[in-house]
Amino acid sequence: MHPNPAFRQEPMFMNLAMVRKRGFGMLCVNADPAPLISHVPFCLDDEGDLAELHLVRSNPIARMITEATPAVIAVNGPDGYVSPDWYDTPDQVPTWNYVAVHLRGVLEPMDASEMRAHLDRLSSSFEGRLAPKPAWTTAKMTGEVLERMMRQILPFRFKVAEIEGTWKLNQNKTDAAREGAAEQIKQSPIGHEVETLGALMTGGVPSIDKGSPLTYI
Numbered sequence: 001m002h003p004n005p006a007f008r009q010e011p012m013f014m015n016l017a018m019v020r021k022r023g024f025g026m027l028c029v030n031a032d033p034a035p036l037i038s039h040v041p042f043c044l045d046d047e048g049d050l051a052e053l054h055l056v057r058s059n060p061i062a063r064m065i066t067e068a069t070p071a072v073i074a075v076n077g078p079d080g081y082v083s084p085d086w087y088d089t090p091d092q093v094p095t096w097n098y099v100a101v102h103l104r105g106v107l108e109p110m111d112a113s114e115m116r117a118h119l120d121r122l123s124s125s126f127e128g129r130l131a132p133k134p135a136w137t138t139a140k141m142t143g144e145v146l147e148r149m150m151r152q153i154l155p156f157r158f159k160v161a162e163i164e165g166t167w168k169l170n171q172n173k174t175d176a177a178r179e180g181a182a183e184q185i186k187q188s189p190i191g192h193e194v195e196t197l198g199a200l201m202t203g204g205v206p207s208i209d210k211g212s213p214l215t216y217i
Contacts, residue, residue, distance in 0.1 A: 029061055029070070029071045054122075056152060079097065080198075099166065103163055109156055123136060169201045
């Protein structure tokens with residue numbers, strides 16, 4: 001997380017909204033000789049206290065986690081390069097604007113008997129956003145095939161202890177400089193979801209309707 005407090009003032013509901021909309025992040029745990037990282041889909045409960053995810057059995061993290069273990073899930077939002085020329089102000093330097101949220105807590109195994117219910121909750125959290133398409137459920141699977149596939153993965157729960165968000169949007173610049181950079185960044189080829197990033201820089205707030213895509217109004 002960026003140490004400048006100017007970039008860490010957004011209310012908690014914005015951090016939670018971004019995390020739930022993404023539903024995908026980097027799971028990180030300490031290991032020897034280096035940290036282990038896996039890119040995982042997950043679902044976060046309504047209170048923001050508990051996330052569920054699963055890993056293929058051969059994943060090093062899945063093999064390692066046999067008891068409650070400290071971990072982090074890092075979730076990336078929009079990001080983009082900012083050219084100093086866009087501020088129309090002298091003596092500026094390049095930077096990178098971005099949104100990111102870190103969930104810190106404890107990762108622990110779930111009982112294998114909870115796997116199907118976990119898969120139903122996880123798929124429901126994403127399928128519900130595709131309406132009016134009828135939602136996919138595990139009931140559409142042949143029982144034998146579903147059981148075989150479930151044996152290849154392991155369910156985990158992540159108990160959230162702390163949520164930290166960085167919304168680096170040029171809050172340390174003048175309104176004119178920030179707005180000028182925002183208009184340019186919306187058209188930039190360098191970054192991810194640059195139009196969303198530009199909207200945030202000019203005061204946009206995230207839509208937290210669970211049925212809508214990750215957009216900002």
